[in-house]
């Protein structure tokens with residue numbers, strides 16, 4: 444069925460447009476915010492319709508020609524076809540709507556710190572085709588889209604991309620499509636490549652022989668094993684005056700321009716140096732940037748915890764403890780015993796386990812600084828804290844991901 448003349452009034456986090464027709468919500472693939480269009484319905488659900496754009500009827504006032512030639516096929520960016528000011532407005536709405544819906548709080552406005560629009564990512568992940576070529580995936584079909592550059596990857600990645608492709612072409616042509624994916628991370632001084640695939644002894648021997656003197660830090664991710672071929676299995680990053688070791692599988696914020704802004708807001712929300720419990724601490728880049736010392740960190744990735752300890756040594760902390768554990772198994776007696784004053788949380792997109800909210804509240808913690816990459820789960824968790832006697836004191840956002848509907852939000856949640 445075709446629906447005619449529907450206006451796109453919002454954009455979802457996955458990039459689809461939102462429209463209304465006959466009292467129903469329609470989610471439209473390939474739509475531009477602000478345009479009026481005709482669309483074909485591809486699925487009918489109880490409360491909404493799913494559709495695909497057929498043609499534009501009235502062009503959006505916010506529309507621009509996407510500066511990247513791959514935009515219309517590539518699934519990496521979803522809103523590069525609208526101007527940056529409007530992207531920021533959409534992200535403000537995303538956060539405001541989520542907070543209103545889950546926590547019933549009306550935010551008049553929310554400050555979002557803007558980023559340079561392009562060349563901001565220090566990490567990209569690409570699919571490798573049979574011939575060793577580098578690709579992103581299409582948004583809806585998941586077909587590969589061959590790329591020669593990526594406008595949101597930083598200059599260092601961009602400059603090295605063809606040399607990196609020489610490596611993947613050589614290996615995949617010698618050992619039938621053995622590399623499936625490459626992730627590329629760049630810091631000021633180095634590039635770390637993780638090649639994921641099913642490598643056997645013969646291919647590993649070949650790669651070692653040929654690339655052990657590479658200028659890049661090359662690692663093979665073979666199932667759960669990590670094999671370092673050249674350089675180190677990690678990369679160093681500097682945040683302000685502090686230096687961090689980040690291993691191949693550790694989390695690290697992707698936008699170098701914004702990382703200090705993000706942690707600066709968290710520091711401002713936290714207040715003076717106090718004993719901090721950092722849940723979901725990764726390799727402790729955030730806690731050590733937010734609080735100078737007196738840190739207890741909890742993280743599920745054992746290797747990140749190893750790095751967190753090394754990072755504490757590198758940055759000369761005197762009072763720290765890092766624990767490899769699922770955050771939901773931390774109990775309130777532990778928090779009391781450690782004499783924790785405040786908690787920072789920076790969970791994955793799924794947000795906090797219910798138990799974590801309960802534990803923090805039962806320990807009587809006054810202040811929680813919540814760093815979130817998903818406004819929906821942040822809003823849900825704020826409500827859970829509110830139900831336990833807390834209130835949302837402050838909230839700000841940092842645009843870590845221009846050209847996409849992703850945004851990083853920081854909330855200060857305080858006991859009433």
Ligand SMILES: C[S@@+](CC[C@H](N)C(=O)[O-])C[C@H]1O[C@@H](n2cnc3c(N)ncnc32)[C@H](O)[C@@H]1O
Pocket residue numbers: 694695696722723724725726727728729730741742743744747768769770771789790791
């Ligand atoms: C968004 S990252 C934040 C890391 C760190 N705060 C930083 O800024 O570098 C989320 C982290 O949570 C960890 N994680 C995921 N599930 C977890 C769980 N159930 N308990 C503890 N840590 C978890 C991940 O391994 C990852 O390091």
